[in-house]
Amino acid sequence: MHLLLTVTPRGLIRTTDRRRSKALGHDLAALADTPLADLVVEADRPHLARLIGRARHTPAVWDRVTFVRADGGTEPLLCCFQRVRTDDTPRGAVLVTGLRLEALEASLQAEAAAAFGRLAFACHSPAHRLMQSLEVVAAECPSSQAAARCRDDLDGLLDALSRAWAWPEHGDGPVDAVSVIEAALALADGDPALADLRVALRPEVPAAWTPTHPAALAYVTLHLVANARDAAADADAPRLTITVASDDDGVHLEFHDNGNGIAERQCEDLFAPCAAATADGHAGVGLAACRQLLGHLGGSIRMHSRPEQGTTVVVHLPAAAPPAS
Secondary structure: OOEEEEEOOOOEEEEOOHHHOEEOOEEHHHHOOOEHHHHEOHHHHHHHHHHHHHHOOOOOEEEEEEEEOOOOOEEEEEEEEEEOOOOOOOOOOEEEEEEOHHHOOHHHHHHHHHHHHHHHHHOOOHHHHHHHHHHHHHHHOOOOHHHHHHHHHHHHHHHHHHHHOOOOOOOOOOEEHHHHHHHHHHHHOOOHHHOOOEEEEEEOOOOOEEOOOHHHHHHHHHHHHHHHHHHOOOOOOOEEEEEEEEEOOEEEEEEEEOOOOOOHHHOHHHHOOOOOOOOOOOOOOHHHHHHHHHHHOOOEEEEEEOOOOOEEEEEEEOOOOOOOO
């Protein structure tokens, strides 16, 4: 990890580990109680403030931020912002971690992408959505003691669950891609951010067996659903159709939305880490992480799109024989 610290709700630096108090040549311990924005290039400071603000109401937010090294040079880091609460951190504190992905070996990049995927998958839980709602109520009604008590009780419950929770190990047996996608869609059901998107799963086979880890496929599904929501936001009736097919060459998934689409030549650019795909020039690492995850598992992902005709994302996974009954 190339950056590890906490910041107060006002964005002031609080170091979390004296052994990691050096970052980008700076002595973070000596910079305690100074704005983290001072270590960020001026153009990224407004975006940093937005990320810290979002992290106080969202379990995890990540994006690229360009920092200024002690020698005056600049260093873009892939950063994750997470709300954190311990005995020695103030209410509303945010844990900030940063990683230079390009400095890692390919195998470690895949592991980093998998870690982000597992985090994103876990953060779709109803408990986390309830915490987001409580944070909004507490922010709008700061004098409400009932909201504050509910938030504290849920905070303690989530903390206990996070300590006890362990991702179940997946064995060597294959999984049914249709069932995993159904489970992922059920996990997202009820998420108000996806309420306007109509999702139709249309499997062409009863089951599509693949050796892919179910968490990886669920993460890819959830990310592509969120992408379709954004792409089709301006449509009269936002839709995403997911088809699943399987043959001797593998398992084939297609995610087709009815959004505005983009020029075909731009599709590959969106798979670059931290591709600038938004109006303010920032984007996350979702498609890059999907490609890394799928590549690590022997699969692939590509995109086709045309203006005014929507976008289709095609995912290929290796095929496997059905498990013995």
